Amino acid sequence: MVSSGYRAILKEEIGPEAKNFINNLLIVTLGSGLASLGTFAFTILGGRLLGPEEFGKFSLIQSVAFILYIPMLAGFGVGLVKYASETSNLLQQKKILGTTFRLTALTTVVSVIVILLLRPWIIEIFSITPEMLIIALFVSVVYVLSSMANSVQRGLKLMKSYAVWQPVYAFILLVLFGVFAFLRVDSFRAMALPLLVAYGITGLGIMIMLGVRNHLSFGYDYNTAKKLMKYSFFGLIVLISSSIYTNVGRIFVAHYLTFSDVGVYSAYFGSSINLGSILFLTFNAVFFPTISGYEDQRPVLAKFERILPYFVIGGITGVFIFESIALRLFGEGYPRDIWLMVLFAATTVLNIWYLVYSNVFNAKGLRGAKYSAVTVVIMALVIFSLSFGLIPIFGVAGAVGASAISFGVGIIFLRGFRQQVFGRLNDQPPTNLN
Template identity: 35%
Template sequence: MGLSVFNYFWLVVSFIYGKVFHEKMSEGVTHFFKNLSYVGFGTFIGTAFLFTFNVLVGRLLGPLEYGKFSLVQSISMFLYVPMLMGYHNAMVKYNAEEEKYDRQKNVISTTYILVLIFTTISVIIYLFIPQKILEYFSVSNEIFDLCILFSVLYAVYMLLTATVNGLHKMKAFAMITPIYSTILLFTFLSIAYIKPLSYKLAIFSMLFSYLITSCLILIYIRKYLTYEFDRKWAHTLTNFAIYSIIGSMTFVLYPNINQILINMYMSTENLGLYNAYSFASVNIASLIFNIFNGVFFPVASKCKDKTVILKRINRIAPYLIIFGTIFIIIVEFIILNIYGSKYTIKIPLLFSFAILSILIVYYGTYNWTFSSEGLDGVKLVNKTSILIAIINVILAMFFIPYLGLIGATISTSIALVIGVYFLLSKGKYFKYDKI
């Protein structure tokens, strides 16, 4: 029975692939989809627990406390970037290029030492941030201290996850999200009875889950861990990371700056409502994209001719935009109803968040394709990301005070459209003018 279901699945995949690309699946494409199925299956299981956790937190805490919960995560996304400094992306690229144990061991150990240095420096700087800066962004000391701790554990988790990804251990990579989400949900359920129920309990559950999952990954990859520091690899990794960090910062900026500005111009309760919509749309779309990209980026890094990849992206884009938008709207409606009556469903917000979600996926696909080209690709992506971030911040500061939550989605959507156009218009720079 299991075999027949699996065979039917591949028949469907092969049929759709043939209709879209007008060719049979090659051995490389088949291998890609098999790895994708591993990651997709694992993420699907993990998503069920993550979904349950987020809905429970939203329903039990209400918009105000849920807003604080969202704020901690949003600020932490900014704080963790200087800790990793883009080295995790560089590690994935260079480990994925050649599967040689000694090379991979040197890359990993050198990356870890560099990240440890930058994490230590970052934490010291954060501890001395002036109170006036926190007050300007309407952030209390208590919340900011939690953000520092959250960012450290999240950086460690991201680094270890990237390690498994770069080693092409796709079955193990597929298990990470289910393990993390299972620990997360059961930890929260174990302490949810504590009164008064606050955002801190939800954050503690996440911190504990990151810690345990990271320890398990460390055990799994222990044979690659040494105290060796290779200066040559440090130089190579740093060259890639310097440009990657700009892209990472701006990629974090435009989805999270909206939440910080909403907290400034509106209220924490409105932030909770925004986060519910964002989870039901942007997070779901990003989750699906991360499944794809977890397999796609290592494969794209190996591929010498990126024109083939770009042609396939262009061909599938109309299907993504049409069916993706419809899918996200349906998912949004279902999830927001589960959140409860405190989270009002508004049709304009449903559509605006759905469109934003698809644009993020659409841009992300091109972003990582060009990044897989190497330093030149990363430079172009950085220019594009900076452009998107600047446009988004300017528009958000204007639209949010006047249009409210929908102003945030409009500003980011406009910025992404301009960013995609800019990125593709520079295709000739990479001799992609025939795509």
């Protein structure tokens, strides 16, 4: 069935590389699919129980946490996956892991100290309370642990392990949320604290498992550090800018509108753009380590562009249908607007389209990462500028409209940079994925 679908869409026979890729993808999809059901249930139940205002506060905590973690992780996770997946030598992999761990530990400690020193300014900028900031800070730290643990699994291509731990995270979320609901806790804490604990337990659990399997090392190698820092510098730029265009909508909505509006925006976002991001992360858990090992990524781009019409039409339709169902489940506090749903669905497809291009560029190494970093900075400037003008006038629609334009700009720039990074796509026949 998979072979027939591959042959029908791409007009060629499936080869061993593609089979291995699809097998790994199916394994990860199974685990991530179960996890997505759990996290979706957590989001829906939380939105219904807390209502738009408290759900909006929780969403804002998430956004702030995912901005605060940027200097902590400093782009080293992407570098770890890139370089660990390129070699099968266990000693070399351990050297990469150990060096990455030490660098990340240093940046995390320094970042926490700076954030605490700047606490009054951060509270004012993000329109949050001191308690919300402290929770966001804790979430960001444990998210770094969880993110690094997942990066190790991806870099070492431990896809079965990666697939198993995804639903464990979702199970912890649901169980703890159930406890808070039973205790009739109806504030943002009922969602924020389970999130904090789930990241911490899964991150620590994965690290212990990797240690038992003798995959971990905490040694430090100067040359490896130099290589990681060079690549991760561009990864950090991408991380900063992508975090801005992912989270700026909530922050500007909170600044110009109300926590309830943040809750409504988050309900639409969770039913569309976040869904697309989860699906792409599932795909990319296998995709990026795989294509990082290729000398030539042009066949990947060529194949993606062949299926692009199916992806755009099917993607917008599928996301719109999912939104229709999800927003009904959120309840009456979250109004359903057809045009807003269409706008969020189109933005979701543009987001995934951009992410595919961006990851193919990053897989090319420093040369591709430089162009990817330039593009994402431009995108961040676009969405930041547009949010100032559109959100006060159009509200939630202005926030997602700014995101859509930003993703479109990113796609245009990366398409324009293709020849500088890869040469012409048709210079040689596609062979990598056959």
